[in-house]
Amino acid sequence: xxPHGSGTRxxxxxxxxxxxxxxxxxxxxxxxxQKKWQGIRIITLALLLGCLLVGPAxxxxxxxxxxxxHIIATGGTIAGTAPDKEDLLRYEPGILGVAAxxxxxxxxxxxxxxxxxxxxxxxxxxxxxxxxxxxxxxVNLLLSSPEVDGIVVTHGTDTLxxxxxxLNLVTLSKKPVVVTGSMRPATAxxxxxxxxxxxxxxxxxxxxxxxxxxxxxxxxxxLGARDTEKTSTRRTDAFASPDFGRMGYLDDGKPTMYRVxxxxxxxxxxxxxxxxxELSRVDIVTVYPGxxxxxxDAYIRAGTQGLVIDALGNGEYPEVIHPVLQAAALKGxxxxxxxxxxxxxxxxxxxxxxxxxxxSARKARILLMLALTQTQNRDRIATLFRTY
Ligand code: ASP
Numbered sequence: 283x284x285p286h287g288s289g290t291r292x293x294x295x296x297x298x299x300x301x302x303x304x305x306x307x308x309x310x311x312x313x314x315x316q317k318k319w320q321g322i323r324i325i326t327l328a329l330l331l332g333c334l335l336v337g338p339a340x341x342x343x344x345x346x347x348x349x350x351x352h353i354i355a356t357g358g359t360i361a362g363t364a365p366d367k368e369d370l371l372r373y374e375p376g377i378l379g380v381a382a383x384x385x386x387x388x389x390x391x392x393x394x395x396x397x398x399x400x401x402x403x404x405x406x407x408x409x410x411x412x413x414x415x416x417x418x419x420x421v422n423l424l425l426s427s428p429e430v431d432g433i434v435v436t437h438g439t440d441t442l443x444x445x446x447x448x449l450n451l452v453t454l455s456k457k458p459v460v461v462t463g464s465m466r467p468a469t470a471x472x473x474x475x476x477x478x479x480x481x482x483x484x485x486x487x488x489x490x491x492x493x494x495x496x497x498x499x500x501x502x503x504x505l506g507a508r509d510t511e512k513t514s515t516r517r518t519d520a521f522a523s524p525d526f527g528r529m530g531y532l533d534d535g536k537p538t539m540y541r542v543x544x545x546x547x548x549x550x551x552x553x554x555x556x557x558x559x560e561l562s563r564v565d566i567v568t569v570y571p572g573x574x575x576x577x578x579d580a581y582i583r584a585g586t587q588g589l590v591i592d593a594l595g596n597g598e599y600p601e602v603i604h605p606v607l608q609a610a611a612l613k614g615x616x617x618x619x620x621x622x623x624x625x626x627x628x629x630x631x632x633x634x635x636x637x638x639x640x641x642s643a644r645k646a647r648i649l650l651m652l653a654l655t656q657t658q659n660r661d662r663i664a665t666l667f668r669t670y
Contacts, residue, residue, distance in 0.1 A: 355398060361403060361436065412560060500519075511642055563588075
C-alpha cells in the first residue's frame, strides 16, 4: 500500500507497486507509462477544447437580474425619531421620508433595484378608509407596470394589520405586496426597522411570495394579512396569527414559506374598488358586562350602514342590546358578530346576524365595508365572510 502523505517523493516511492502491493515488470511498467502519457495528452486536449467551447460562455453568463421593488412609505414608527437613542417610547412617528429609509439600508441594493415614494407620513392611527382606497389605487397602478415586480408598504404598526387585509382584498395582481413597520423608532439603539425593511424587500422580490396574498414581514417572520393581529404594545415580536400561526421565516436573506391561506385574496378577489372614493360607514360596538344601547343607538342615528359587534366568547352579549340589534338587522343594517376571545369562529344564536368567521372585529369591519360595495343581502354577505 502507498504510505499516506503528500508530495512527489511519496508518489515516486510508490511507483511500480499496485494498490495490493505486488511488483510490476519493467516492460509492463514502460507500456503502462506510454499508455498513461497518451491518456494525459487526450485529457489535456479535451480540457482545452472544453475551455474554448464552454469557458467563455460560462464567464459571460449574465447574473439573474435583480427584481424591481417599489417602496411606498406611509409613516409610522419605522419613520419615527426621538432626540435620544435610548428613547424607545417618547418619539414622533412619521418623521423620516422614504429617501432616508432607503438610504439607511444600503444592503437593499443586494436584493433589488429599489425605488420609493412618499404616500403620506402618518401615525397609522390616523389612517382612514379613504386613504386605503387611494393606497390601493396606487398599488394596483404600480403593479400593472411590467417595470414593477413587487411592492413594499412601510406603515405604522397600530393599524398595519388592517391596511394589509384591505390590500389583500383589493389588490388585483399576484405580484408580491409586503407590508412592514417597526416597534422602535429609527433613532433607537437596536432599531428593528432596518432589518424589517430589508426582510420586506427580500420577500417582495422573491417568487415565494407570488400569489400568496398580501404578506407582513416583521421580526424575521412572514405572516398572512388575513389572520394577523398586532398582539403586543411594545415588543418587537408584536404581530401574530393566534389562530393559524406564521406562514414562514426570513433567514439568511431568503424567505421560506411553510403554509398559505386558503381564503380568497388579491387576483381571486371580487372586490374592485378602483372607481370608489369612499366606503360605507361601518361601526364597531365593543360588548362588556353592564353595557346599554347608547353607543348602538348613536351609531344608528349617525347613519351607520353596518355594525360589527365585538362580542364575548362565542359571539355573546347582554340581552339588553339584542332587540336593538334585531331591529337594525330587520331594517337592512347588516350585523356581524365577532369575538374578543382572540381565536375561533362565532356562531350567533340569531340567524339574522352574520358570523365573522375567525376575523377580529377590526378585520370584519373591513370585509363588511367591502361586502357592502357588492350587496346588502344578509345571505350573500354571510357567503363573503366564508370566502374571504
Ligand atoms: N403609533 C405608531 C403607528 O402606528 C406605532 C408604530 O408604528 O409602531 O404609526
